[in-house]
Amino acid sequence: MAIQNREGYIESLRRQKPKVFMAGERVENIADNAMFRGGINSVAVAYDAVNDPKYKDLATANSPLTKQVISRWNHIVENEQDAIAKVKLLRAMGNYLVPCSYRCITADILNTAWFISYEIDKKYNTSYHQRVVGAIRDVQMKDSVVGGALVDPKGDRSLRPSKQVDPDMYLHIVERRSDGIVVRGAKAHSTAAPYTNMLFVMPVSRPLSDDEKDYAVGFFTPVDTEGITFICRPPAIPLEPKELEEPYSSRFAGHVEAMVIFDDVFIPWERVFMAGENEFTGPMMDAFASFHMMSKCGCRPASIDLAIGATALIADYNGTEMASHIRECLTDMIMTAEITYSCGLAAAVQGVRHDSGVYIPKGMPGYTGKVFAAKKLGEDRYFMQEVSGALVATMASEKDYRNPETGKYLEKYYKGREGVPTEHRMRAFKLIEDLTASPYAGWYHGMAITGGGTPQALRMGVLVDYDLEESKRKAKIAAGIG
Ligand SMILES: Cc1cc2nc3c(=O)[nH]c(=O)nc-3n(C[C@H](O)[C@H](O)[C@H](O)COP(=O)(O)OP(=O)(O)OC[C@H]3O[C@@H](n4cnc5c(N)ncnc54)[C@H](O)[C@@H]3O)c2cc1C
Known part of the structure; x- marks a missing residue:
């Protein structure tokens, strides 16, 4: 069963018993809970793509581990073609309209663990890599969803993990036993975590020093492991079915965010791939960022494609599509999508093959x-609102449109260009509102800015990768200095 479908995935969630809380209540059955509907559907579309003949070539790969055709989301990237296929797949996922299928995390975290466990073994003669390989083989065979639990609560940002007043602000080992380790702490923002099958936990919040070895801990564990609790934020989508309002977020979005608590959780050695090798946390962060930012450059243009379509549609319905400034707004949005996508492709083609066999994309372009x-x-949202006009913020509710007493006026005065039914124009406006000015739009903005890493961390990565001295040398020659 190397390729699963959406039903199999949802069934796998029913078999799990994670300890989940949301809005003050324990949630026993997330698979059938309305709060989790949008998030679970977002993940399930990735299974739809793998089973869809239209996307099969992009969405599957041959696994050297299992000798089977597997989902690309579980694949270890072997070469440039694999990396390119992943970026293309992420953009193609836009055809399913979900803003985030979340499966890129599975791929990005498995590839990172593959690389770092090999590196640690090389130095310390440990046997981490075989454990990771075993876990990945299992994920590939079962076609599981792997959740990324990486970023710690971090407390006072000016203090290192070992200097925090509360030592649990970064997840750490509290006991080493002959059969495994016990860990305590939390991971603060794990998207979708309760509806994954397994968590891969890694320290990527900051590089660790020699007195912080207990914080250098990487392992994988089922979501319903004793001692793990998920405290979830409700999704930023309407929970009741919507017809005309919030047409996008009520049907296609809705990830749940979770703080994952590790309250003295026992992890057997067979599931540990880092336990004290602090000098590897920096390279681990770099590798994860290289994989994950390449992914972001695939999925962001997919969302921009929808935004461009919505903007062009409302311009069409308003009768302004051919106005020069409207064409300019659309063109700028298209350029944003294409530049972002090109960065993803550049990261894919400039990667390097590591000794372990994994191909690591280049960081800087991603x-x-x-x-x-x-x-x-x-800026895109500025264009979307500029092109649309005020109705994005002022349009009456669906209930008034359906009420015969008021609906006749709205039918008359919300009319745009001839030939376009009023309701179509209203739907287009409600889509723009959903994409730019709804609770969902706010969540998406947060994900775009901070999700995956702070802009400053990425800026620093760019500066490190760029040869500034060489550019200064050229400038000196050009200026006739020295
Ligand atoms: C929607 C969403 C989904 C996410 N999903 C996941 C997920 O699935 N798994 C996961 O592990 N994480 C996830 N994250 C977390 C994300 O990776 C983190 O938000 C990100 O790494 C930044 O961490 P932070 O939020 O603690 O911000 P901080 O690190 O607190 O940064 C806030 C600001 O403070 C600055 N700052 C921080 N420390 C210092 C310092 N020492 N000196 C000077 N300036 C400093 C930063 O540069 C930044 O400007 C998600 C985030 C979002 C928004």
Whole structure:
């Protein structure tokens, strides 16, 4: 069963018993809970793509581990073609309309663990890599969803993990036993975590020093492991079915965010791939960022494609599509999508093959594209509102439109260009409102800016990768200095 479908995935969630809380209540059955509907559907579309003949070539790969055709989301990237296929797949996922299928995390975290466990073994003669390989083989065979639990609560940001007043502000080992380790702490923002099958936990919040070895801990564990609790934020979508309002977020979005508590959780050695090797946390962060920012440069243009379509549609319905400034707004949005996508492809083609067999994308283009697209999201929304006009913020509710007493006026005065039914124009406006001015739009903005890493961390990565001295040398020659 190397390729699963959406039903199999949802069934797998029913078999799990994670300890989940949301809005003050324990949630026993997330698979059938309305709060989790949008998030679970977002993940499930990735299974739809793998089973869809239209996307099969992009969405599957041959696994050297299992000798089977597997989902690309579980694949270890072997070469440039694999990396390119992943970026293309992420953009193609836009055809399913979900803003985030979340499966890129599975791929990005498995590839990172593959690389770092190999590196640690090389130095310390440990046997981490075989454990990771075993876990990945299992994920590939079962076609599981892996959740990324990476970023710690971090307390006072000016203090290192070992200097925090509360030592649990960064997840750490509290006991080493002959059969495994016990860990305590939390991971603060794990998207979708309760509806994954397994968590891969890694320290990526900051590089660690020699007195912080207990914080250098990486492992994988089922979501319903004893001692793990998920405290969830409700999704930023309407929970009741919507017909005309919030047409996008009520049907296609809705990830749940979770703080994952590790209250003295026992992890057997077979599931540990880092336990004290602090000098590897920096390279681990870099590798994860390289994989994940390349992914972001695939999914962000997919969302921009929808934003461009919505903007062109409302211009069409308003009768302004051919106005020069409207064409300019659309063109700028298209350029943002294409530059971001190009950064993803550049990261894919400039990668390097590591001794372990994994192909690691180049960091700088992916970091650049991610920060660029995040900054441009505000500009895109500016264009979307500029092109649409005030009704994005002032349009009456669906209930008034359906009420015969008021609906006849709205039918008359919300009319745009001849030939376009009023309701179509209203739907287009409600889509723009959903994409730019709804609770969902706010969540998405946060994900675009900070999700995956702070802009500053990525800027620093760009500066490190860029040869500034060489550019200064050229400038000196050009200026006739020295
Ligand atoms: C929607 C969303 C989904 C996410 N999903 C996941 C997920 O699935 N898994 C996961 O592990 N994480 C996830 N994250 C977390 C994300 O990776 C983090 O938000 C990000 O790494 C930044 O961490 P932070 O939020 O603690 O911000 P901080 O690190 O507190 O940064 C806030 C600001 O303070 C600055 N700052 C921080 N420390 C210092 C310092 N020492 N000196 C000077 N300036 C400093 C930063 O540069 C930044 O400007 C998600 C985030 C979002 C928004």
